[in-house]
Amino acid sequence: MIIDLSGKTAIVTGSTGGIGLAIARGLADAGAAVVVCGREQGKVDAALATLRGTQGGALARGVVADLAGAAGCQALIAAEPEADILINNLGIYGVKDFFEIEDADWEEVFQVNVLSGVRLSRHYARSMQARGWGRIQFISSESALNIPAEMVHYGVSKAALQGLSRGLAKALAGSGVTVNSILPGPTRTEGAVAFIAKMAEQRGVSQGEMESLFLKENRPSTLIRRFASPEEVANLCVYAASPQASATTGAALRVEGGIVESIT
Template sequence: MDIRLEGKTALVTASSGGIGFAIAKGLAASGAKVVLNGRSEATVAAAKQRLLAEVSDADIVLAVADLSTDAGCEQLINTIPSVDILVNNAGIYGPQDFFETDDATWEQYWQTNVMSGVRLARAYLPAMQQQAWGRVVFISSESARNIPADMIHYGVSKTAQLSLSRGLAKRVAGSGVTVNAVLPGPTISDGFETMVAEEAERTGKSFEQIGKEFVMTHRASSVIQRAASVEEVANMVVYVCSKQASATSGAALRVDGGVVDDIL
């Protein structure tokens, strides 16, 4: 399958590293103009140089904005007034016991993981409808369906993204615009590597080996029995953003390695 996206502009939020960067790279390699987003000039500029080193002819626009706030979303929308593809990848996560998770933390997760996507979809979807083509993707998580007991606040925000994406798909039904959610499972991202860097140095184990051990200990239902790579997640997202994926909308597409133990 030859996925080509020339003439399309794709905004990938939080794309200076991790899964977001891999998605931006995949879209750029398919010919899309890519908007790299991050919270600082330095990280976004570094991501641009890295992307150009890997996709030499990439067409890149930079947009610095903190999407955890209404003002940050507005700043991004003012900088980038319209896009053909919106990938809502911005999100935060971290373990914390339910009884120690205060209202401020719940609000932080809600604003970052849910409301950023609400605000950007509200801004960009009307023009997509008018041109009868567009793609919106929410990067959710297997935690949306397999709620982790030590990250209930995170799981709830990810489940909300599934409701949001399904509802928006129905809202724009028949317009030529698709809205979907992609659900990664354990993934060897920049964040994961940072989190286990000390263990890797101490034990001499590779990130892949540590990822496999994590999966087998904490996600034993995994069918692939290892962590995914960011490229494997990005491959699904690039397909969902393609012209070929025109019959896929309102879906929750799992790239979780089979962690969620059901057939749907």
């Protein structure tokens, strides 16, 4: 299968590192003109530099905006008013006991993880619908189905994305615009590596040992028994953004290594 996204413009939020950058690179490798978005100019520039060797690298461009609020989303829209592909990847997480999660924590995680996607999708879906073609994705998590006790607010926000994705797919039924959620599992991003390194130091083990311990203690149902790479997650996202995925919509697409104990 050859995926060709030449002539398509793709916006990837939270794309200066981790899964977002891997998705941006995968889309650019397929020929898309990718818009990288982040809060810091230096990180946006560095991300663009990594795309230069891709098929669509010369077309890649960046926008500096904080999408945690309405003003930042509007800044991105003003800079890039049209898109064929929207990947709502931006997200935050943090370990916190449920009884210590304040209202401000809930508000922050919903503003970043959910409402950023709502605001951007509300804008870009209209023109996609008018053109009769588009792809919208929400990067959810297996934590949407297995709500982690150590960060309930994160899991709830990712579950909200499941409902948002399905509802928007229904609103766009028959339009040629597909909407799907992507469910990664533990993925070896910069943030995850730092998280594991800190735990390894606290427990006096190597990072490799800590990664295995984390999975054994927190995600024992994993079938691949390792963290996925950002590129493995991106591969699914690129397919879902392709013309070949035209009959896939309203779906929760799992790339979580078999953690979820379900055959559906």
